[in-house]
Amino acid sequence: MNGRTFFFQEFLKHPLQIGSVIPSSRFLEKRVVDTAKVNSARFIVELGPGIGGITKAVLEAAGQDFRLLSIEINPNFHAFIKNIRDERLIAHLGDARELGQIIDRYGLGAPDAVISGIPFSTMSESCGSKIIRSIFDVLAPGGRFVAYQLSSRVISLCKPVMGEGEIMLEFLNIPPMRVCCWRKSNGNGDKATKG
Ligand SMILES: C[S@@+](CC[C@H](N)C(=O)[O-])C[C@H]1O[C@@H](n2cnc3c(N)ncnc32)[C@H](O)[C@@H]1O
Structure with missing residues (x-):
């Protein structure tokens, strides 16, 4: 079965x-890769x-001395990710809500970027806010949060924690998708800023 058909079948089970x-x-x-500045990153977390x-x-796009921690809640998708043969990849079956504990478990320090496709629009506001807070907390100073989303919900959830982000639209996707980027303060007195 090809990947798209498999994806659609999983969507029907867990829309x-x-x-x-x-x-x-x-x-x-x-x-997403360009916005997250993958080519200069040491460690990135991917949610979903x-x-x-x-x-x-x-x-x-990443260099050799790089780690990618992917966190996927769906065991069937996780099995797909585990089949990617790349020593730089750690595939973790788990929930983005446990982001902090999962990162601690692998002892990789603070990520340079968190990339997320998890649908913030279909979860409760309190759950979404907690995930956003934990993303902000785990990011390295100067680190980026890149979310690709159909809905604008992530923007309103991020505003109180990360301020205004940079919002782009990728039209060459079905459907066209928002790509949003926030950058955490680098600790030199600057505020969280646009990507
Ligand atoms: C819109 S799909 C994105 C899939 C893929 N990254 C892409 O670009 O085609 C959202 C993904 O987030 C996963 N997901 C949803 N909630 C999650 C959570 N709380 N923790 C981890 N993964 C989650 C879903 O199982 C699904 O794989």
């Missing part, structure tokens, strides 16, 4: 958790890798 009927296009993958299109694009 709210997956939040999209087809995986991201390669144009969206590239946009699905069938791994963005995961592979990140690994292709």
Whole structure:
């Protein structure tokens, strides 16, 4: 079975958790990779890798001395990610709500970026806010949070924690997708800023 068919079948079983009927296009993958500045990153966390299109694009763009921790809640998608043969990848079956504990478990320090495709629009506001808070807390100074989302919900959830982000639209995706980026203060007195 090809990846898209598999993705759609999983969507039919868990529509709210997956939040999209087809995986991201390669144009969206590239946009996310560029926005997260993967080529200069040492460690990145990906929330909700699905069938791994963005995961592979990140690994292709990253250097050798790099780690990618992917956190996927769906065991069938997780099995897909585990099949990616790359020593830089750690595939973790788990929930983004436990982000802090999961990162601690692997002892990789603070990520330079967190990339997220999990659907904030279908979870409760308190759950979404907690995840955003923990993303902000785990990020390294100067680190980036990059979210690709159909809905604008993530923007309102992020505003009280990370301020105004940079919002882009990737039209070469079905449907066109928002790509949002926030940057954590680097600790030199600057505020969280646009990507
Ligand atoms: C819109 S899909 C994105 C899939 C893939 N990254 C792509 O670009 O095509 C959202 C993904 O987030 C996962 N997900 C949803 N809630 C999650 C959570 N709380 N923790 C981890 N993964 C989650 C879903 O299982 C699904 O794989």
